[in-house]
Amino acid sequence: MSETMSPRERLQKVIDCETPDRIPIVLRLEYTAAFWAGMSFRDFCCYPHKASDAVEMAFDRMGGWDGVDSAWTLGTRWAKLEPKKILVPGIDIPDDRPHDFVDAPTMTADDYDIAIKGGMYGLYSELIGRLGGKFNQEVEEETFRSFAPLYRYWETRKNVPVVRGGMTRPPVIAFTLLRTFPEISKDYFRRPEKVLEAINASYKDYIKMGEIESRLVNCNYVFVPISRAASTFMSQKMFHKFFFPNFKEIIEQLVRDGFTPRIHADANWTPLLQYFLELPKKKCILELEPMTDMAKAKEVLGGHMCLYGDVPPDILALGTSQDVENYVKKKIEDVGKDGFILANDDLMPHNAKYENVKAIVDAGKKYGWS
Amino acid sequence: MMLESLQDATADLNENEALRLVNEKIQVGEDPKGIVEALSRGMETVTERFEKAEYGLAELHMATEIFNECVKLVEPKLRESPKLGRIVIGQVTGRLEDFSREPIAGMLKATGFEVHDLGGDVPGERFVEKAREVEADVIGICGIQATAVDAARDIVSKVRASGIGAKILIGAGMSCGCQIVVDDEMRRMVGADGIWNGVREAVDLAKKMMVKDA
Numbered sequence: 001m002s003e004t005m006s007p008r009e010r011l012q013k014v015i016d017c018e019t020p021d022r023i024p025i026v027l028r029l030e031y032t033a034a035f036w037a038g039m040s041f042r043d044f045c046c047y048p049h050k051a052s053d054a055v056e057m058a059f060d061r062m063g064g065w066d067g068v069d070s071a072w073t074l075g076t077r078w079a080k081l082e083p084k085k086i087l088v089p090g091i092d093i094p095d096d097r098p099h100d101f102v103d104a105p106t107m108t109a110d111d112y113d114i115a116i117k118g119g120m121y122g123l124y125s126e127l128i129g130r131l132g133g134k135f136n137q138e139v140e141e142e143t144f145r146s147f148a149p150l151y152r153y154w155e156t157r158k159n160v161p162v163v164r165g166g167m168t169r170p171p172v173i174a175f176t177l178l179r180t181f182p183e184i185s186k187d188y189f190r191r192p193e194k195v196l197e198a199i200n201a202s203y204k205d206y207i208k209m210g211e212i213e214s215r216l217v218n219c220n221y222v223f224v225p226i227s228r229a230a231s232t233f234m235s236q237k238m239f240h241k242f243f244f245p246n247f248k249e250i251i252e253q254l255v256r257d258g259f260t261p262r263i264h265a266d267a268n269w270t271p272l273l274q275y276f277l278e279l280p281k282k283k284c285i286l287e288l289e290p291m292t293d294m295a296k297a298k299e300v301l302g303g304h305m306c307l308y309g310d311v312p313p314d315i316l317a318l319g320t321s322q323d324v325e326n327y328v329k330k331k332i333e334d335v336g337k338d339g340f341i342l343a344n345d346d347l348m349p350h351n352a353k354y355e356n357v358k359a360i361v362d363a364g365k366k367y368g369w370s
Numbered sequence: 371m372m373l374e375s376l377q378d379a380t381a382d383l384n385e386n387e388a389l390r391l392v393n394e395k396i397q398v399g400e401d402p403k404g405i406v407e408a409l410s411r412g413m414e415t416v417t418e419r420f421e422k423a424e425y426g427l428a429e430l431h432m433a434t435e436i437f438n439e440c441v442k443l444v445e446p447k448l449r450e451s452p453k454l455g456r457i458v459i460g461q462v463t464g465r466l467e468d469f470s471r472e473p474i475a476g477m478l479k480a481t482g483f484e485v486h487d488l489g490g491d492v493p494g495e496r497f498v499e500k501a502r503e504v505e506a507d508v509i510g511i512c513g514i515q516a517t518a519v520d521a522a523r524d525i526v527s528k529v530r531a532s533g534i535g536a537k538i539l540i541g542a543g544m545s546c547g548c549q550i551v552v553d554d555e556m557r558r559m560v561g562a563d564g565i566w567n568g569v570r571e572a573v574d575l576a577k578k579m580m581v582k583d584a
Contacts, residue, residue, distance in 0.1 A: 097464055103490065182472060185431035189383060234426035271423055314516040349517040 001369045007066035008161050014306045015260060017282050017339035023332060023368030025361055026067035026163055026308070026343040031089075031098040031350035032357065033058045033071065041350075042090030045075035045099045052150045059158070062358045067163040067341070068154055070219075073147050075099050077167075080143050081135065083107070083127030083178055098350055106131065107178035109187060115198035120171070120205030123198075127178065140209065144216035151217040163262060166213025167223040168206050168254065170247045171199040176228040188238060195242060203246050207253050214259060221285075222259045224251070230267035232291070239272065248278060255280040262308070266346055267291055273300040281305075282339075289345040298335040306339035311360050313345060316352035321359035328363035342368065373408040380412025381419070383429060385436050388412075392440045402444040409437050413477055417569050430569070434476035441479065453484045455507040455580045458500045458536070460488030463521040465513035474512065474541065474572045481573050494528030501529065506536045508579050510572065511562070514540045514552050522560045530561070537579040541566045 004021045005013065013020035033054040034044035043050045051072035059068065078086040084101040087093045093100065106127050115123040121137060128135035144166070154162050169177075175195065176184050187195050210222040227233075229243040254261045261284045263276075268291040276286060277300070286301065287308040288294055297307055310331070315323050328342060342364045348357065376395070379388040388409075395405050416433040419425040425433075459475050475487045486504055488496055490513075501509055509529060511522055526538055540562045542552045557565045564579065566572040 181427065182431045185428040186435055188428055189385065189432050230426075231423050232426055234428045235424060238426070238428060268423070317516040318519075351517055 006159065010066055011161060011163070011341070014339045014341055015282065015285060017303050017306060019338055019370045021370060023336055023364055024066035024341050025364040025368070026069065026341050027058075027065055027348070027357065027360065028069040028071070028344055028346070029055050029058055029348055029357075030069075030071045030074065032348045032352045035350050036354055040090055041095050041098060042088060044071075045089050046079075048072040048076055048147060048150060051075070052153070056158070058354075058357075059160075062361050064158075064160065065361050065364075067161050068158075070147070070151070070162050070164045070217075072150055073144075073164075076143060076147075080133065081124075081128075081140055083124050083131065083135075085131055098347075103180055105178065105180045105183050107175065109179075109183075109191060109194075111178075112187075112191070112194040112198040115171075116194070116201045120174075120202040120209065123178075123202065137212070141212060141216060144213045148217050151219055155218075161221075162217075162219050163221045164223045165215075165217050165219030165221050165259075166210040167225070168210030168250060168261075169225055170229070170243065170250055171202045171206055172242045172246070173226055173228050174206065175199075176233075181228065181233070188234075188242060192241070199242065199246055203250060207250055210254065211257055211259065220258070220260050221262050222254050223264060224254075224261045225264040227264065227266035230265065230269050230291075231271045232267040236271070244275060251279050251284060255283045260285065263287060264346075265289075265292070270296055273297050276301055276305055279305070285341065287343070294331070295334045298340075302338060306341060307335055308341040308343050310343070310345040313347070313349040313352070316344065316356045316360075317349040319356060321353075321355045324356045324359035325363040325366075328360060329367050332364075332367045336368065373404060376405065376408040377412040377415070380409050380433065380436055380440070381415035383416075383432050383436065385432070385439070388436050388440055389443070392443050396443060402447040405444050406441065409440050410481065413437055417477065421568070421570065431472065434472055437476050437479075454482040454577065456484045456486070456504050457508045457510055457576060458486045458488065458497060458504065458506045459510040459512060460492035460497060461490040461513045462511050462518045462540075463491060463493050463525065465491060465515075465518055465521075471512040474510070474569050477569050477573050478576060481577065483576060492525075494525040497525055498528055498532045498534060501534050501536050502532070506534070508576055509534075509536045509538045510541060510576070511538065512541045514542055514556065514560070519556065519559055522562070526561045537563045539564045539566060539572070539575055539579070541572055542568070 010020040010024040014024055031041055031044060034041055037054040037057050039054050044054055055071055083106045087100045089095045089097055089099055114126050124135050151162050154160055214222050251261050263284055264287045266289050270293045281304050285306050285308050289310050290312050311327055315327055376391040392405055420430050457478055461471055475485050478485045486500055488500060497509055511525055514522055522540055529538055540552060540560055551567055552565045564575050566575050
C-alpha cells in the first residue's frame with residue numbers, strides 16, 4: 001500500500017469522520033523517550049529543546065508517525081503556569097521518576113471568592129504568588145512564545161503536526177486539581193453555590209488561556225482534559241450540575257473560534273457517551289482509554305466525532321510486541337472506520353518497551369489501510 | 371427506626387442529618403456499636419451505588435467524610451470495642467495521587483478494623499516500621515499499576531525480610547481517572563498474598579485474611 005495523504009490531511013480526514021488512505025497514528029511519548037535516549041529525566045523535564053530531541057530520536061528510529069504530542073512543554077508548563085508545586089526529577093524526586101506535583105490543596109475553600117471576583121487569571125495569580133512564583137497573561141504568553149520554534153520545527157522540518165497547542169480546562173476540572181479531589185468532593189456538597197459561581201466567573205478565562213497558547217505556537221489543537229468528570233468520579237446528577245453545561249459552552253466557543261478541541265477523557269465515559277452528540281459535529285477529537293467501551297462509543301458517536309486511543313500502558317510495559325499487534329488489529333477492526341486515530345492510552349509508562357511502542361506504529365501501518 | 375434513618379442519611383449523603391441523628395443517639399445512651407453498624411450499612415449502600423455507577427468517587431469521598439465525622443462523635447466509647455484486626459495501609463512508593471485509598475481506609479474502619487493510614491508515596495521501611503509498631507495483621511499497598519510493580523515488589527521484600535508475619539495485599543490504583551486492574555499475574559510478580567480491585571473486594575479480602583490460615 002502506498003500513502004496518498006500527508007499526516008495533516010490524514011488527521012483532518014478523520015476529524016471529518018471520513019476514511020483516509022491509512023488510519024493516522026499519534027504517540028504521546030514523554031519520559032519513555034528520555035529513557036530510550038539515555039537522557040536524564042531532569043533534562044527532559046526542564047529543557048524543552050532536549051525533550052523535543054528525545055522525542056525526535058524515537059520518531060526517526062521508528063520511521064515516523066502522523067502526529068506528535070508536545071511533551072516538551074509539560075515540565076515548563078507545570079513549573080510556570082500551574083498553581084501546584086512541581087516535583088522535578090533529579091531535584092525533588094529521584095531522576096528515574098517522571099515529574100509529579102504535590103497533591104496538597106493550593107486553593108482553600110475561601111479562594112472560590114477570588115475566582116468569583118477575579119476569574120481564572122486572578123485566581124492563578126494569587127495561588128502561584130503564594131508558591132513564590134509570578135503569573136499573569138504576559139508570563140503565559142512569554143512561555144508559549146518560547147515554545148513556538150519547536151512547534152515550527154516539527155511542522156515544517158519534520159512535516160508532522162503537533163496535536164497539542166494550548167490547554168483549556170473546564171473550571172471544575174481545574175478546581176479538582178487545585179483543591180484536590182477529596183476536598184472538592186466535599187465542596188460539591190457543602191458549598192455548591194460557591195463552586196458554581198466560581199465556575200461561571202472563570203470559564204471564559206480558561207477558554208482564553210487555551211486559545212492564546214494555541215495561537216502563540218500556531219497550533220490548532222486545544223487540549224481539553226475532562227477525566228475527573230467521568231462516571232467514575234461523579235454521579236450523573238453532579239455531572240449535570242457542575243460540569244456538562246459549562247463544558248458544552250467551552251467546546252462550542254473553541255469550535256466557533258476555529259480550534260479543534262482534543263477532549264481528553266480518561267476513566268469510564270460509557271454511560272455518558274450520548275452527551276457528546278450535543279457537541280459540534282465533526283469538529284472534535286475524543287480521546288478515550290479502555291475503561292470506556294470504545295466499540296460502544298463508535299456505535300453512539302460514529303459519524304459525529306473522531307475517536308482516539310487506546311493501547312493500554314500495561315501492555316506497553318509488561319506485554320510483548322505480538323500482544324500490541326493483536327490489540328491494534330482488533331481495535332482497527334472494531335472502530336477503525338470513519339474517524340479514528342490510533343494512539344497509546346494517556347501517558348505512556350516510562351518503562352514501556354521500545355519494541356512494544358514501535359509495534360503500535362508498525363501494526364497501524366500494517367492494518368490501517370482503507 | 372432512628373438507626374434506619376441514620377443509615378439512609380449516610381447513604382443519601384445528608385451530612386447534617388447524619389450528625390444530628392448520631393448526637394441524638396448518644397444523648398439517649400444508644401450503644402455506640404449500633405450507631406457504627408448503622409453508619410456501616412449506609413456505607414455499604416454507598417458502595418453498592420458506586421458499583422452500579424449511581425455514585426462516583428466524589429460521592430464516595432463525601433460518604434467517607436460523613437462516616438468519619440460521625441465516628442469521631444462516638445469514638446471515645448468505640449475504643450473499648452474489640453477490633454477485627456489491625457491494618458496498615460499506604461500508597462506504593464512513588465505514587466502521590468490516588469483516589470481509592472481513602473474510601474478503602476474508611477470502609478475498613480467501618481467494618482471494624484483498626485486502620486493505620488500512612489498516606490501517599492510510602493517507602494518499604496515505613497510500612498515495616500508501622501506494621502511492627504502496631505503489630506499489624508494485614509498490610510495493604512494501594513495504587514498499584516504497571517509502572518509501580520517494581521516499587522511494590524521492593525516493599526513486599528522489605529516486609530518479608532523484616533520477619534513481620536502480616537499478610538500483604540495489593541490494590542489497584544486510580545491515577546488521573548484511569549482505573550487500573552490488578553490480576554493474579556501482578557500479585558505473583560510482586561509476591562503479595564492477595565489482590566483487590568475496588569472497595570468491596572478490599573474489605574472482603576481483609577476479612578478473609580483474618581481467618582486463621584487464610
